[in-house]
Amino acid sequence: PLAEILAVSTLEFAGRRWTVQFTPTAAYLAMHQPWGARGVITGGFLFSGLLGMILMVMAARTAMIERVVVDRTAELSEANANLEKEIGERQHTAAALTQSEARHRAIVETAVDGIITIDEKGIVRSINPAAERVFGYPSKEIVGRNVNTLQPDPFHRHHDEYIQNYLQTGIAKVIGIGREVVGLRKNGTTFPMDLAVSEVRLGEKRLFTGIIRDITDRKQAEIQIKERSKRMALGADVGKAMTEHNDLQSMLCRCAEALVNHLDAAFARIWTLNTEEQILELQASAGQYTHVD
Secondary structure (H helix, E strand, O other): OHHHOOEEEEEEEOOEEEEEEEOOOHHHHHHOOHHHHHHHHHHHHHHHHHHHHHHHHHHHHHHHHHHHHHHHHHHHHHHHHHHHHHHHHHHHHHHHHHHHHHHHHHHHHHOOOEEEEEOOOOEEEEEOHHHHHHHOOOHHHHOOOEHHHHOOOOHHHHHHHHHHHHHHHOOOOOEOOOEEEEEEOOOOOEEEEEEEEEEEEEOOEEEEEEEEEEOHHHHHHHHHHHHHHHHHHHHHHHHHHHHHOOOHHHHHHHHHHHHHHHHOOOEEEEEEEEOOOOEEEEEEEEEOOOOOO
16 A cells, blocks of 8 residues: 555765655545655655765765865974974074084183184274283274274274275285284284284175284294394304414404404494503404404
8 A cells, every 4th residue: 555655765974874764644645646646755766866966975075175184184294393303403503503603702712812803894893802912902992993903004004905905806915824013002012923814704794813923022032042143153253263363453353354244233343452552552343444544
């Protein structure tokens, strides 16, 4: 009988099993002919199929969205890992730079030699304690001023020209070449010093670092050694003249020549005392005036 006609449709969606059934009631069947009931049942099947297709499409779209979410999550996780790695590398680099700067600062601050850094205009950018002691200027008084403050004339007047000539021509006259120059202290006294200049490029900017050593003691020692050598050579020539010549005048002439040769004298004369007349008598002469009168 039509009352027992049962329409059933089954489908799976979102992990569950769904069943749609259509059962006509007695009242419904009494109002409609059998063919009408079959039409209703057929419409039920069609509606069930359509609903199933809609649910399948929705399931496919949900699966696609889930895949996109998974892919994007993986990409974000990878990007986050790369970002964390980059941050770690930057922190490591920053720590290494900090340590390097600290070591550099410690070396400069404790260096025995004076170290001064200037820019392309000759302005002092830094000075270490050793240079402060050499020139007598504290850092706060010399940083920001022209480095020619530390040089006497004529170097004071021409220092900026030296820098500009180098920047324009690239021909180095001091940079990379150690040389002996004269420095000017805060109290106005001058002193000899060794100067070595090097160039440092920071992008488009240039810095020049000068390493300075006060050589006053060395120069004084050199002068003393030179004077001692002259006196020794003079003594040797005088001794030789006294042993090689028998007559007094010849011996004294050799001694006068030795005085000129070893003491850088323009001329030398030797007199002897005449005890009877109590006068000095010229016995020998050498240098510019060699005649005896």
